Amino acid sequence: AQKITQTQPGMFVQEKEAVTLDCTYDTSDPSYGLFWYKQPSSGEMIFLIYQGSYDQQNATEGRYSLNFQKARKSANLVISASQLGDSAMYFCAMREGDFSGGYNKLIFGAGTRLAVHP
Amino acid sequence: DTAVSQTPKYLVTQMGNDKSIKCEQNLGHDTMYWYKQDSKKFLKIMFSYNNKELIINETVPNRFSPKSPDKAHLNLHINSLELGDSAVYFCASSPQPGQGRAGELFFGEGSRLTVL
Numbered sequence: 001a002q003k004i005t006q007t008q009p010g011m012f013v014q015e016k017e018a019v020t021l022d023c024t025y026d027t028s029d030p031s032y033g034l035f036w037y038k039q040p041s042s043g044e045m046i047f048l049i050y051q052g053s054y055d056q057q058n059a060t061e062g063r064y065s066l067n068f069q070k071a072r073k074s075a076n077l078v079i080s081a082s083q084l085g086d087s088a089m090y091f092c093a094m095r096e097g098d099f100s101g102g103y104n105k106l107i108f109g110a111g112t113r114l115a116v117h118p
Numbered sequence: 119d120t121a122v123s124q125t126p127k128y129l130v131t132q133m134g135n136d137k138s139i140k141c142e143q144n145l146g147h148d149t150m151y152w153y154k155q156d157s158k159k160f161l162k163i164m165f166s167y168n169n170k171e172l173i174i175n176e177t178v179p180n181r182f183s184p185k186s187p188d189k190a191h192l193n194l195h196i197n198s199l200e201l202g203d204s205a206v207y208f209c210a211s212s213p214q215p216g217q218g219r220a221g222e223l224f225f226g227e228g229s230r231l232t233v234l
Binding site: 002047 | 148160166223228
């Protein structure tokens with residue numbers, strides 16, 4: 001079974017509009033973390049936002065917010081006021097467990113390609 | 119200044135050759151990784167090292183051999199290169215638990231390997 005599912009291979013949004021990128025996850029571990037990374041066409045991986053499984057509040061980082069619905073096992077990324085520079089691949093990733101003993105494996109979804117139109 | 123640096127950035131080589139990619143991090147992290155991103159952009163972990171000790175070894179052909187001479191360096195050597203090895207290889211590191219976001223990966227810029 002897929003641990004991380006991103007069902008939208010591609011998304012389009014008009015500049016200045018908000019957009020939601022979907023991510024669902026599957027784990028039975030009570031301790032986990034969810035990450036979103038951005039990969040522009042230049043290829044580097046850029047950290048955007050993090051949500052821990054025990055965090056009570058939804059994470060926010062500037063124009064990025066994470067809509068965390070634990071019971072539904074979803075962690076959607078919301079980008080407000082889209083900019084042309086937001087055009088990129090976006091990856092959702094999950095860490096299972098609490099990284100004890102040095103064991104850490106981030107599992108990535110297949111990604112969503114976002115295109116922002118002027 | 120670069121936190122996680124990989125060399126070379128581009129590598130074009132013939133099938134059957136042996137090549138290495140080097141990675142260094144100056145963040146003081148204990149854990150380092152190699153991830154492979156295929157042509158469909160799918161990212162998958164290959165190896166992780168914690169304080170020079172191999173922790174994760176996914177089902178990777180044994181033509182791939184990582185080496186960590188110290189906790190700031192993790193190199194990847196690939197023997198007898200095959201066409202299917204063409205990919206972007208990312209090195210990454212993570213801070214120790216309790217320092218920052220647990221499990222966050224700090225990525226290098228990637229090394230694009232093309233096997234002809």
